[in-house]
Amino acid sequence: MAYGSALQALADPTRRQVFERLGKGPMSVGRLAHGLPVSRPAVSQHLKVLKEAGLVAEDREGTRRIYRIDPHGLARLRAWVDQFWETALDAFKAQVEQPDEQPDDEGNSK
Amino acid sequence: MAYGSALQALADPTRRQVFERLGKGPMSVGRLAHGLPVSRPAVSQHLKVLKEAGLVAEDREGTRRIYRIDPHGLARLRAWVDQFWETALDAFKAQVEQPDEQPDDEGNSK
DNA sequence: CACTTCCGTAAGCCATAGCTAACCGTAAGC
DNA sequence: GCTTACGGTTAGCTATGGCTTACGGAAGTG
Numbered sequence: 001m002a003y004g005s006a007l008q009a010l011a012d013p014t015r016r017q018v019f020e021r022l023g024k025g026p027m028s029v030g031r032l033a034h035g036l037p038v039s040r041p042a043v044s045q046h047l048k049v050l051k052e053a054g055l056v057a058e059d060r061e062g063t064r065r066i067y068r069i070d071p072h073g074l075a076r077l078r079a080w081v082d083q084f085w086e087t088a089l090d091a092f093k094a095q096v097e098q099p100d101e102q103p104d105d106e107g108n109s110k
Numbered sequence: 111m112a113y114g115s116a117l118q119a120l121a122d123p124t125r126r127q128v129f130e131r132l133g134k135g136p137m138s139v140g141r142l143a144h145g146l147p148v149s150r151p152a153v154s155q156h157l158k159v160l161k162e163a164g165l166v167a168e169d170r171e172g173t174r175r176i177y178r179i180d181p182h183g184l185a186r187l188r189a190w191v192d193q194f195w196e197t198a199l200d201a202f203k204a205q206v207e208q209p210d211e212q213p214d215d216e217g218n219s220k
Numbered sequence: 221c222a223c224t225t226c227c228g229t230a231a232g233c234c235a236t237a238g239c240t241a242a243c244c245g246t247a248a249g250c
Numbered sequence: 251g252c253t254t255a256c257g258g259t260t261a262g263c264t265a266t267g268g269c270t271t272a273c274g275g276a277a278g279t280g
Contacts (some may be wrong), residue, residue, distance in 0.1 A: 122268075
């Protein structure tokens with residue numbers, strides 16, 4: 001259920017901005033906060049959520065922490081999406097070919 | 111900003127269950143609700159959100175509506191994730207090769 | 221034409237999540 | 251040693267969002 005926390009983390013617009021900002025390269029917390037519409041503590045909180053979801057990682061450099069995107073969480077999210085992508089696309093193609101056919105699952109339960 | 115609504119839609123656990131349930135094949139609202147821990151109107155509300163995010167589509171069949179996964183929203187989400195995936199993976203590989211190198215972005219602003 | 225089934229919508233309630241302000245620890249500089 | 255920069259944590263407020271109950275409308279059935 002790791003993809004759940006990733007989806008939840010990326011759902012918030014501000015937090016997604018933090019993440020997208022890191023997509024352009026690693027950055028310190030202060031630099032990250034500067035240019036975002038929220039206070040620095042808020043950015044820290046967002047980073048915590050993103051870190052727990054495996055979406056970012058930190059490197060300490062003196063007194064500052066350099067955050068970067070962590071491929072691990074991204075990989076899990078990608079795998080989850082792909083799983084639906086394949087089957088959905090298959091179903092879509094099948095429906096285009098046979099617009100009025102139900103495979104086998106027709107009939108009311110109860 | 112279409113991927114935003116998709117991420118927001120899939121963030122909620124119950125709504126994600128609805129979506130995942132549709133991953134196994136199209137289903138009516140009643141069937142969908144039966145087996146989920148919430149009431150049928152709640153499922154309807156979730157389906158509305160998913161539909162507005164382009165993640166599901168409906169086919170009317172008499173008085174019942176058959177919902178299925180819509181590839182469109184999924185495609186947009188996939189594209190967004192992949193965009194980060196590529197650059198993050200590149201950066202990751204680069205860091206493994208040169209663990210203590212900063213490309214060019216070092217120096218304090220302000 | 222009742223009557224039933226299926227489902228979307230509205231109103232209202234309550235828990236959660238994001239924000240700010242204040243505080244504290246840690247590392248560097250003098 | 252003191253002081254400053256950096257950033258994580260807490261407390262408390264408010265808004266958002268998901269849930270249920272109640273209602274209404276549309277399509278099949280007799």
